[in-house]
Amino acid sequence: MTTGRPSAALAEPAEAVGRGWTAALSLANGAIWVGWFGPLQILLASQSKDLAPGAGMSKETLLAWVTGTGAVVSLLANPFFGALSDRTTARAGRRTPWIVAGAAGGALSLLLLAGAGGPWSMALGWCLVQFTLNAAFAAVTAAVPDRVPRRQRGVVGGWLGAAQILGVVVGTGLATAAGGIGAGYVACAVCTAAGILPYVLLFRDLPLPPQDRPPWSWRGFLAGFWLSPRRYPDLGWAWLTRFLINLSNSLVLLYLLYYLRDRVHYPDPGRGVLILTAVNGVTLLATVVIGGVWSDRTGRRKPFVVWSGVLMAVATAALAGWETWPGAVTAAAVLGIGFGVFTSVDFALMTDVLPHAAGRGKDLGLINIANALPQAAAPALAAPLVTYLGGYRVLYLVSAAIGLAGAVLVGRIRGVE
Numbered sequence: 001m002t003t004g005r006p007s008a009a010l011a012e013p014a015e016a017v018g019r020g021w022t023a024a025l026s027l028a029n030g031a032i033w034v035g036w037f038g039p040l041q042i043l044l045a046s047q048s049k050d051l052a053p054g055a056g057m058s059k060e061t062l063l064a065w066v067t068g069t070g071a072v073v074s075l076l077a078n079p080f081f082g083a084l085s086d087r088t089t090a091r092a093g094r095r096t097p098w099i100v101a102g103a104a105g106g107a108l109s110l111l112l113l114a115g116a117g118g119p120w121s122m123a124l125g126w127c128l129v130q131f132t133l134n135a136a137f138a139a140v141t142a143a144v145p146d147r148v149p150r151r152q153r154g155v156v157g158g159w160l161g162a163a164q165i166l167g168v169v170v171g172t173g174l175a176t177a178a179g180g181i182g183a184g185y186v187a188c189a190v191c192t193a194a195g196i197l198p199y200v201l202l203f204r205d206l207p208l209p210p211q212d213r214p215p216w217s218w219r220g221f222l223a224g225f226w227l228s229p230r231r232y233p234d235l236g237w238a239w240l241t242r243f244l245i246n247l248s249n250s251l252v253l254l255y256l257l258y259y260l261r262d263r264v265h266y267p268d269p270g271r272g273v274l275i276l277t278a279v280n281g282v283t284l285l286a287t288v289v290i291g292g293v294w295s296d297r298t299g300r301r302k303p304f305v306v307w308s309g310v311l312m313a314v315a316t317a318a319l320a321g322w323e324t325w326p327g328a329v330t331a332a333a334v335l336g337i338g339f340g341v342f343t344s345v346d347f348a349l350m351t352d353v354l355p356h357a358a359g360r361g362k363d364l365g366l367i368n369i370a371n372a373l374p375q376a377a378a379p380a381l382a383a384p385l386v387t388y389l390g391g392y393r394v395l396y397l398v399s400a401a402i403g404l405a406g407a408v409l410v411g412r413i414r415g416v417e
Contacts, residue, residue, distance in 0.1 A: 008206050013149045022156055024199035025143060026163035028099060031195020032137050033167025034174070035106045035129065038188035039113070040067065041168070041273055042175035045257045047122055050181075055119045060258065060386065064379030066123045067254070071379075074130040075369045082138035082365025087213050093205020094361070095139035095146065102136025103196045107189040109133075114185035134368075136196065141368060142361035145351045146206060151296060153348040158292025161343030162285050165336075169281040176274045234353045235367075237412040242346060243370035244406030245309050249339065250378035251399035252316055255386060263323045263392050272325075276332040283336030284343070292344035301352065302410050304345040309407025311338035313400040320396035353413070 048063040055062055081098055088094045109132050113125030148156045174191060175184035256276065261269040295304050315334035318327060350367050385395045 010208070010212060013145075013147050015149070016152050017148050017156065021147070021203055022159050024203055025140060025156075026159045028103075028136075028196040028199045029140050029160050030163035030167035030170070031103065031192045032106070032133050032140065033164050034171040034188050034195065035103075035110060035133050035192035036171070037168040038171030038175040038184060039110070039126065039129065040253070041172040041277065042257070042270060043181055043184050043188075044122075044126065046181050046270075047116065051116075051119055051122060060255065060383060062119060064254075064383045066119070066126050068379040069123050070126040070130040071373065071377075073127045074134050075373045077131045077134035078138050078368045078371075079362055079365030081135040082142060082361035082363070082368075084361075085139050085142060086361040087208075089208050089210045089213055091207060094208050095143050096200050096205040098139035099136045099196055100200055102132050102134070102139065103193055105132030106136065107193040110185045110189035110192065114182040114189075133192070138361055138365045138368065141364045143205070144347075145364070148351075150352060153351050154292035154294075154296035154301075154344060155289065156292070157347035157351075158289035158344035160347065161288040161292075161340065164343065165281045165284045165288070165340075169277050172274050172277045176270055232353070234413045235363075237409060238346075238350055238353050239367055239370050241305065241309075241406045241410045241413075242350070242367065243373060244409070245312065245342060245346075245403050246371055247374035247377055247381075248312065248316060248399045248403030248406065249335075250374040251382055251395060251402070252319065252335070254378050254382050255392070255395070259319075259392050260328065264325055264328055266325055266328075272328075276328060279329055280332040280336040280339075283333045284340035285336075287337050287340030288344050291341035292348065295345045295348060301345050301349040302413060304341050305349060305410045306407050308338040308340075308342035308345070309403055309410070312342070313404040313407065316396055316403060317400035320393045320400070323392070349413070 044066060045059070045063055048059045048066065052059040052062045057065075081102070085094050085098045088097060090097050106129055109125060109128035113122065113129060116122035116125050144153065144156060144160070170191065171188055174187040178184040178187045257269050257273050260266040260272040260276075264272075266272040291304055291308070295301055312335055315331045315338065318331045318334070321327075322331070350364070381398070382395055385398060386392060
């Protein structure tokens, strides 16, 4: 490895990125979230309802088992592919090959999931979706600290957050409007594959010179996945706060379709999920970019994360005490306001505490476990709460308490204003 000036791929970025680059990367990010949340919001729950009787289990248990298994795959795949992209020396760059391969693989996996005829094939298909789309997501996320200077990361994080919620809304809309489970998966697959094209075709990635790639060893590769909280305490606290707030959000979303059907008694629960997702998306979009811009201008991150987490906890508690359709709409709107600010500012905060330029993809992959692990923990926690320990009211009160704990712990991060 060279000891002189680092290559452009490893240097701290100084030149601001343009609107076209930000828009194309945001579109790619949104396309990946279409591939995840069309299934998570509508299609997997509908498949579980159809397949559960033949599997001898409840629809809630089958959905929890499938999504939990897929989440385990996700939390392993994201840092793994992030580390591989850190070492990639292709002429197309470190990140672009993995964005292309991951999105194409994700689209094919969604088509496979469309044909699932039983619990095992459904679980396999969802695990493949998680495995492949996480390759693309790890590369898209790592492109930000590769190319965006610190002073601009709040606003870029805001646009990525806006694309994320639009991906959730579009995925939910496609799954609802397609006219069936199979057609919904096909629509999400096409959108996922097409959404990455502007970025990979119009913008050149930074290649890593072969001489700057560290020597290979299995021991060194595996050891790199451990970032000691004692050595990097800010990274540890930042990871924990993201995990807790995302766990709270995952608990809210997991059984939303069943909550509307069984507690709110909304006549068309699938359409209700789409409406709530759209309301959440509108308020999120109203705050996600503004929050990032405001954070960049003030140079502060932590107060935005704290108060957004508190606001989300209040909205989640409202779902427990106000089990009506107006209550659900109000909670969705307030959650969107809080999560919009959290999404943009927390992403900037995470990139600010990364320890090494050479391991940005791997380190962000480890941080992204805080996004994936809640998908595994939420079913394990939610199923007994709903089934045996008090139902949806207890579920949402526990969720609010978890989110509030995440907001409070942001104060333990010392190296960020």
